[in-house]
Amino acid sequence: MTDSTHTEAPLGVLFMAYGGPESLEDMPGYLADIRAGRVTTQAVLDEITNNYRQIGGKSPLPEFTRAQVEATMQELQARVQRPLKAYIGMRHWNPWIEDAVREMLDDGITQAVAIVLAPHYSSMSVAKYQKKIKAGLSMNHGHIDFEFVNEYHTESGYVTALANRVREGIEAFPEGERDDVHVILSAHSLPVRILREGDPYADQLHESARLIAAAAGLRDDQWSWSYQSAGRSPEPWLGPQLDEHLRDLSGRGIKKVVSVPVGFVSDHVEILFDIDIAAQETAAELGMTLVRPPALNTDPLFIGTLASVLERKVAALS
Numbered sequence: 001m002t003d004s005t006h007t008e009a010p011l012g013v014l015f016m017a018y019g020g021p022e023s024l025e026d027m028p029g030y031l032a033d034i035r036a037g038r039v040t041t042q043a044v045l046d047e048i049t050n051n052y053r054q055i056g057g058k059s060p061l062p063e064f065t066r067a068q069v070e071a072t073m074q075e076l077q078a079r080v081q082r083p084l085k086a087y088i089g090m091r092h093w094n095p096w097i098e099d100a101v102r103e104m105l106d107d108g109i110t111q112a113v114a115i116v117l118a119p120h121y122s123s124m125s126v127a128k129y130q131k132k133i134k135a136g137l138s139m140n141h142g143h144i145d146f147e148f149v150n151e152y153h154t155e156s157g158y159v160t161a162l163a164n165r166v167r168e169g170i171e172a173f174p175e176g177e178r179d180d181v182h183v184i185l186s187a188h189s190l191p192v193r194i195l196r197e198g199d200p201y202a203d204q205l206h207e208s209a210r211l212i213a214a215a216a217g218l219r220d221d222q223w224s225w226s227y228q229s230a231g232r233s234p235e236p237w238l239g240p241q242l243d244e245h246l247r248d249l250s251g252r253g254i255k256k257v258v259s260v261p262v263g264f265v266s267d268h269v270e271i272l273f274d275i276d277i278a279a280q281e282t283a284a285e286l287g288m289t290l291v292r293p294p295a296l297n298t299d300p301l302f303i304g305t306l307a308s309v310l311e312r313k314v315a316a317l318s
């Protein structure tokens with residue numbers, strides 16, 4: 001039903017995600033965009049292409065993103081009187097954020113809300129997506145009033161959904177062994193320099209981790225923090241990395257581990273290769289059992305969180 005005060009264009013809802021190759025032929029272009037101007041050697045290209053080959057030859061991220069968008073829009077439209085229209089824009093591959101913005105302008109959108117499918121703010125992630133919106137507006141000489149969701153790392157639906165994943169992972173072990181299970185909460189690493197720059201990313205991750213551990217009822221000694229998936233660049237990246245962290249835990253006698261990445265909201269190469277293949281290999285070498293529950297994907301609690309944070313931004317525009 002159309003609200004009488006808003007009979008013109010619908011309100012735009014722009015969902016942004018990292019983007020992923022839809023075939024191995026996309027790899028050189030995809031990596032060139034991610035590595036922005038830095039040369040990608042043939043060895044690095046081969047290594048990363050091979051990682052994607054091992055997870056099926058393409059990224060599942062675009063498909064998960066579309067499913068998350070469809071589910072969120074159903075819930076959001078049910079809560080909001082104004083007609084809404086969803087758009088998807090990726091940071092590193094098709095459909096590009098700038099193209100989504102052009103489509104919004106072509107559709108006559110004048111007001112919109114925008115969210116990144118990543119709960120934690122960083123100048124090296126969320127801020128870059130937002131800059132691409134501005135670039136899209138400026139290259140098309142257009143204007144749209146945007147309300148941005150910057151972060152949602154403490155939202156109760158997100159925290160509860162991940163706490164449920166933690167419990168699910170622990171329950172994969174026989175009842176008598178569960179007290180000995182150690183939970184590793186992790187997220188994508190970033191260069192250490194972000195700490196000097198006052199970036200909130202690390203603090204927000206630790207805040208999420210504490211809330212998730214508490215909601216899952218974990219003892220303080222039953223969980224720990226690790227970064228993962230550090231980029232291939234010479235500068236130092238935040239650690240410990242998952243591989244060295246597993247080695248450290250093993251050295252302390254821990255042999256049963258549940259791995260729950262909290263910074264990614266869908267299953268893609270950083271989980272399907274970096275945890276399910278690379279970290280599993282390390283765990284096997286160390287005689288550890290590693291369980292990795294599914295990512296949030298279209299978990300109703302997570303979809304409800306996305307709808308809630310967007311609903312608040314829609315209200316701010318009305």
Ligand SMILES: C=CC1=C(C)c2cc3[nH]c(cc4nc(cc5[nH]c(cc1n2)c(C)c5CCC(=O)O)C(CCC(=O)O)=C4C)c(C)c3C=C
Pocket residue numbers: 018019020031034035036038048118122124125188189190191229230231232233263264268269270
């Ligand atoms: C918080 C920041 C980042 C998130 C979240 C993130 C997610 C993410 N990354 C990939 C795939 C790749 N990332 C690569 C490099 C890379 N990633 C980030 C940051 C985040 N990525 C940075 C800062 C960099 C380094 C860029 C550079 O200048 O080199 C790469 C390239 C290879 C490499 O360096 O390892 C890939 C591939 C996915 C799929 C993903 C999912 C959301």
Ligand SMILES: [Fe+2]
Pocket residue numbers: 034
């Ligand atoms: Fe990345």
Ligand SMILES: [Fe+2]
Pocket residue numbers: 188229230231270
């Ligand atoms: Fe990465």
